Amino acid sequence: MLEEKIRTFLGNQEGSTSVVVKSLVDDRQVLIDPERVFPSASTIKLMIMSELFRQAKEGMLSLTDTIELTDAVKTGGDGILKELNAGHTFSLEEICTLMIIVSDNTATNLLIDRLGMANVNQQIARMGLKSASLQRKMMDSEAVRMGRNNYISAADFAAILESIYRGMNVDQEASAKMLEILKRQQVRGRLDLYLPEEVLIAHKTGDLDFLEHDGGIIYLGDSPYIVCVLTEKVATNKDGREIIGHISKMVYDEFAQMK
Numbered sequence: 001m002l003e004e005k006i007r008t009f010l011g012n013q014e015g016s017t018s019v020v021v022k023s024l025v026d027d028r029q030v031l032i033d034p035e036r037v038f039p040s041a042s043t044i045k046l047m048i049m050s051e052l053f054r055q056a057k058e059g060m061l062s063l064t065d066t067i068e069l070t071d072a073v074k075t076g077g078d079g080i081l082k083e084l085n086a087g088h089t090f091s092l093e094e095i096c097t098l099m100i101i102v103s104d105n106t107a108t109n110l111l112i113d114r115l116g117m118a119n120v121n122q123q124i125a126r127m128g129l130k131s132a133s134l135q136r137k138m139m140d141s142e143a144v145r146m147g148r149n150n151y152i153s154a155a156d157f158a159a160i161l162e163s164i165y166r167g168m169n170v171d172q173e174a175s176a177k178m179l180e181i182l183k184r185q186q187v188r189g190r191l192d193l194y195l196p197e198e199v200l201i202a203h204k205t206g207d208l209d210f211l212e213h214d215g216g217i218i219y220l221g222d223s224p225y226i227v228c229v230l231t232e233k234v235a236t237n238k239d240g241r242e243i244i245g246h247i248s249k250m251v252y253d254e255f256a257q258m259k
Contacts, residue, residue: 002254003030006247013243015210015234018154021251024165024217024224028258030251033154037131038230040152041206042078042103043213044134046160049181051115051123052096053174063093067110075139078187079104093177100204101184105138112137127163129156157215157228161202165217165224182216190214191227193245195252212240218248220255227251 002021010017010032018038021030056063066089074082081104090098095111098104112120112134120134131153136143143149163169164178182202190205191214203216215228229247234240 002250003032005250005254006030006032009246009250010243013234014239015243016232017243017247018228018230019247020154020158020215020226020228022158022162022226023255024162024226025222028225028255031155034158035131035153035155036230037151037153038213038232039208039211040132040150041208041211041213042105042108042138043152043157043204043206043215044132044150045099045103045108046157046204047124047127047129047132047134048108048111048115048120049096049100049178050127050160050169051120052092052111053170053178054123054126055115055119056092057170057174061092061114063091063096065092066090067092067095067114069106073106073110073113075105075109075137077105077139078102079106081106097181097184100181101186103187103205109137127160127169129159132156132160152213152230154215154228154230157213157230158226161215161217161226161228165202165226179217185216190241190244191216191218191229191248193241194249199252207237207240210234210237210240212237212244214244214248218252218255220252223255223258225251225255 019032095107099107133151135148167175169175200219201216206213211232229244231240
């Protein structure tokens, strides 16, 4: 049984891990501590993307509106905008794409400023998510010291992915655009680690020290499914990525033989 295999595997690993596996065509699922709340790392960027598309639908902005890159807004961590010269302009859709596919932190902070942190949290509430919360910008260590962080659960992670897949996040058109962005993910080495190279995954990763997350939609022929694996307090980040990779492979093998 898949859940027993995963639980046995996790029994030999350090740290805490939550897992949600859900078929998108039948009732197969695995839930291991799905409501446990973790620091979200970059997975919170899914919620920011959703609010951008909501504001675009409501006419509050256009995805073609532009933002100018300045030295003042550049921040550390993942991304390429921090490496570019100030003065370049990008559309909001391009900024969103960079936020997701290379997990660009400067792009993320630009969108938080443009959209409003409170508005992102209101969108989280609209989506019915229970644990997700945006409380700080990316790389804001001072906010963390003051007790403000960003949070998510595996259940919330899976729920937003399913809403995007089913065309129910904002609306059908917005969901389709979000899904296409997620399919272009360039941050690899977690859910995909031990899967065949040709397998398409629409996903978003996140990592902090001793914490690794990945959640996505795995396109296995006519049997697509969602896998979300959140880890923290792992021995090393490499161990976290290995945990995600091994669980993803167990799920893939199970679903592939039952097609």
